[in-house]
Amino acid sequence: MTEPRVRQVTEAEVAAFREHGWVLLRDFVRPTQLAALAAEIRRLMGTNAQRHKDGRGWLSSIWRTYDEPGHESERLWEFATSAEVGRIGARFLRDRPVRFLRDEVYVKMPTEEGGGQPTPWHQDFAYANRDRSEQLNFWIALADIPANGGGMRYLSGSHRAGLLGRSFDGEADDTVTRHPELVDEYPVSPQVALRAGDAYAHHAMSVHGAWANTSDAIRWSYTVVLFDADARYTGVPWAARLAEKMKTIKINDTFEHPLTPIVWPTGNCGQNEI
Template sequence: MTNRLSKEQIDFYQENGFVQVDDVLSADELQEFRQYIEEAMQEENQNAIKNNAQNGSYYRVLNQKVNTWRDHGGMARYAFHPRFAQMARQLTGADGIRFFHDHALWKMPGDSKPTPWHQDLPYWPMDQDKALSIWIALDDVDENNGCMMFVPKSQTVGKLKGIDLVNPQDIFQFTKGTFVEEQRPVIVRMKAGSCTFHSGLTFHYAHANNTANPRRAFAIIFMPDGTVYNGQRHVVTDDCALTPGQPFAGGRFPRLA
């Protein structure tokens, strides 16, 4: 599989704040990855942060584990895969790319809720505006089971307030009277093994899962080398003894590209 993106893909990302990349996984990798993530989501462990309370409101939005790489070697293989980090470096134009965390995301069937419109950067303990995510589909995704939507060019409005994903505010109240009101959201349907990249500032949304099976996806958050910790609380950094203003580095936040 190639690590290279076309100039058109890079230009599209830099203008619109997101880009779709098809067939980022081979058929064999997809089969292996599905096995690993099934194992990781079923295992109880101390290092991965998990939310799967069957009766909890958040469970109806999604079920998740953060930093699966710390407890499952197979997940580490993909979380640290140079192919994905190299693409992130190309899209941002950064001299180097570091890993922040991985994120297994299952949109559960049954009483599922949409993931509301939000930006990611307000939740991350950094001020670097080039941080971004890869979102890898491990199942075919469309409006029926939780595919993503993005608002083109919304990354240019800057960092807004974080949205409560269970009891959300309308993020568009913060962009009234701006060009964002005129932007038509783009629905991103994908085959399993494809992915999107999106900026931490890009407005995005995921549909509810109205099917009988979980919608499985895996996200990796990347940041340019030199990004500093801003002191904000976060499940990934709360046990790291970081000092505000300190660059992310070391074994928890390795440089991958």
């Protein structure tokens, strides 16, 4: 049996992304594909996300993470680097060629189990090592998420606010505590229920976080990050887990490397057989 990995997006969704810096894509990942992704992620992490890689002190009260699962799973790699996903990312980034950057699983446990605290407000691009900010995150709900289940939140339009600096230096530190005027200038997105297969797409300059998970269900989400294929390396050090693998890329080089392939207009083409 074959089916597309993801559905196409509409002109209205592209326009909303460009206006607000984010857009909710209902029923984005096709059901059979979603089931395969969720099963593979649970194989890696366990049914309660007991195998995770964060280990970052106070951040463990927010989430359990699994970095680059696509490096360990052919199924996830084929999805994340597919031409289908790449084409959608390119549409949001004004039809530029795009590369795959990374994937990650973010699990938010219920607050009653000692986790699930709100994800602090931040911009993804503050941590980037590239000379241009055209970067897109797909945030995919792997299971149903109730409105109080720790879904994403955005400051709509904040992708136009400029680069606002790094945060996550402590529990009381985030982009909004450093720039409190943001909440007066950019409205907070609504807190909504998500169905399995729904996804958010957001720009790397968009100020965002996540609500607390006050439900009794584990929040499972999978992210795929794409970026402008012409971006050049600025010399900002790689994360330790990637430093050795990516050492061939020098300052001012583009990201010509097997781990950052161009996924549109090339990418893994065709429909996926499940």
